[in-house]
Amino acid sequence: xxxxxxxxxxxxxxxxxxxxxxxxxxxxxxxxxxxxxxx
Numbered sequence: 001x002x003x004x005x006x007x008x009x010x011x012x013x014x015x016x017x018x019x020x021x022x023x024x025x026x027x028x029x030x031x032x033x034x035x036x037x038x039x
Contacts, residue, residue: 001035008034 012030016023025033 004034004038005031007038008032 008031012025012027
């Protein structure tokens with residue numbers, strides 16, 4: 001389970017810029033997404 005959270009936090013560190021607007025999931029959102037995906 002801790003691996004899932006770790007991978008989620010790494011995913012949250014990724015920032016995608018579209019038309020000069022940075023988009024990211026953040027730490028909490030990405031950990032939630034990873035937990036749902038790996039669960």
